[in-house]
Amino acid sequence: MPGELRLDPLTGEWVNIAGHRQNRPNLPTGGCPFCVGGLEAPEPYDTRWFPNRWPALEPGEPVDVAAAAASGTTTLPARGAAEVILYSPVHDASLGELGVAQIRKVVDLWAARTAALYARGDVEYVLVFESRGEEVGATIHHPHGQIYGYPFVPPAAVVEREHARHHGDTLAAEIRAELDDGRRVLFDDGQWVAWVPFASAYPYGVRIAPRSRVARLDDLDAGGRDGLASALGDVLARYDRLWRGDPAASPIFPYLMWFHQAPRVREDVDHLHLHLAPPQRSPGVLRFVAAGEVGSGTFSNPVVPEAAAEVLRSV
Numbered sequence: 001m002p003g004e005l006r007l008d009p010l011t012g013e014w015v016n017i018a019g020h021r022q023n024r025p026n027l028p029t030g031g032c033p034f035c036v037g038g039l040e041a042p043e044p045y046d047t048r049w050f051p052n053r054w055p056a057l058e059p060g061e062p063v064d065v066a067a068a069a070a071s072g073t074t075t076l077p078a079r080g081a082a083e084v085i086l087y088s089p090v091h092d093a094s095l096g097e098l099g100v101a102q103i104r105k106v107v108d109l110w111a112a113r114t115a116a117l118y119a120r121g122d123v124e125y126v127l128v129f130e131s132r133g134e135e136v137g138a139t140i141h142h143p144h145g146q147i148y149g150y151p152f153v154p155p156a157a158v159v160e161r162e163h164a165r166h167h168g169d170t171l172a173a174e175i176r177a178e179l180d181d182g183r184r185v186l187f188d189d190g191q192w193v194a195w196v197p198f199a200s201a202y203p204y205g206v207r208i209a210p211r212s213r214v215a216r217l218d219d220l221d222a223g224g225r226d227g228l229a230s231a232l233g234d235v236l237a238r239y240d241r242l243w244r245g246d247p248a249a250s251p252i253f254p255y256l257m258w259f260h261q262a263p264r265v266r267e268d269v270d271h272l273h274l275h276l277a278p279p280q281r282s283p284g285v286l287r288f289v290a291a292g293e294v295g296s297g298t299f300s301n302p303v304v305p306e307a308a309a310e311v312l313r314s315v
């Protein structure tokens with residue numbers, strides 16, 4: 001049975017009820033399905049994508065969530081796309097260890113899938129993301145990420161766009177402010193910048209973006225893709241070195257990572273960027289999101305951004 005989108009009458013937001021995904025495997029103990037010869041990778045590959053076998057969103061007749069909500073419809077089939085992106089055939093590698101040339105190939109694949117999903121017409125928003133580490137629910141260690149294609153622009157993207165609609169390119173202004181201050185900047189090659197945000201909601205949270213506005217991954221030219229690969233490789237390698245050697249640290253540094261980019265229907269405020277959010281506050285210690293934070297929508301970050309940046313710059 002496919003999942004369904006249900007409209008929450010209190011918030012007006014759609015929730016994906018995906019009961020069918022409860023049966024998917026947890027940390028398989030047999031052969032890795034992503035290694036060459038495995039279930040999802042029968043042929044040799046360098047990078048690879050394929051549709052998720054347990055999709056949270058499935059291709060089908062397009063759904064119009066705005067029309068549905070206006071007409072009082074509260075349930076829709078969970079239409080869209082759910083894909084898996086394999087970064088490398090090497091099982092024990094991580095995106096940060098792959099090297100800039102291989103990360104660049106992953107960037108090309110992200111861009112190609114973004115273009116392909118927007119060309120379908122039933123996808124309004126493409127979210128490229130990765131949940132790394134058992135702490136954040138990754139069920140297979142092989143280096144991989146995912147892509148969801150939503151039939152609507154999801155709330156986290158809407159919030160940022162609304163803010164930019166009223167204040168201009170807020171991201172470009174943030175980058176200028178961070179470069180002027182300098183204390184939280186981790187990477188700057190003149191084109192791409194990585195920094196710990198002034199008001200980071202996450203301990204060791206990082207943003208990565210091009211100084212000049214580019215709307216989507218598939219809009220990046222060759223130089224832009226090189227720059228993204230360098231910036232991302234630099235930051236992920238810092239994460240991998242951050243608590244290395246600490247006996248309490250997780251063997252794999254866990255993080256959440258997601259791109260925000262322009263929806264299918266673009267606006268001139270859309271500015272591609274990447275969010276990185278580690279779930280831990282110190283080696284092996286999860287930062288739980290507390291009731292006061294969920295209840296208020298106001299996060300409390302126990303690690304001061306300047307201190308996080310200082311240690312990330314030093315490793």
Ligand SMILES: [Zn+2]
Nearest residue numbers: 032035091142
């Ligand atoms: Zn593998």
Ligand SMILES: [Zn+2]
Nearest residue numbers: 160260273275
């Ligand atoms: Zn964002």
